[in-house]
Amino acid sequence: MTIADLGDGDNFRVKRVSLPKEIGKRLVDMGFTGGAEGYVVRSALLGDPLQIKIRGYDISIRKSEAAGIEVAHIGHRYRRRRGMRMFRKGTDE
Template sequence: MKTLRQTKCGETVTVRKLAGEGPLKRRIMDMGITKGTPLYVRKVAPLGDPVEITVRGYELSIRKGDAENIVVE
């Protein structure tokens, strides 16, 4: 399984599953990241935190820890 954190800059991936529970999963879903949503990785900071993605037509920066909970294909 590949996570969003392992995705390279310039790749487009599709959300396969959200790991984590409770408030963490709800926060990720509130950002518009749900199963089947395409994500484009725009930039990755030099130390890997944060990751800038394009989701549903807007740009979003998420933390490395949150990116590990998003399984993609």
């Protein structure tokens, strides 16, 4: 599972970044290291790019880059929206 598979408000824990050299290293430099936790804040109008919260700050990445960040899905941030999640695609992990 990668960040690109997550929806708004989904929490994740990074497993690994598998992207070509320069961009992969950049994302790791920016804090996407194994074990780091964060969540998807929102996506822009057409679903791309994404706003991600990681290590306490906000970063924007394109979906193509998000698809290279393998994560574990660890729940949802906004409790009150839980009911809605029945209608979301896919399962956790």
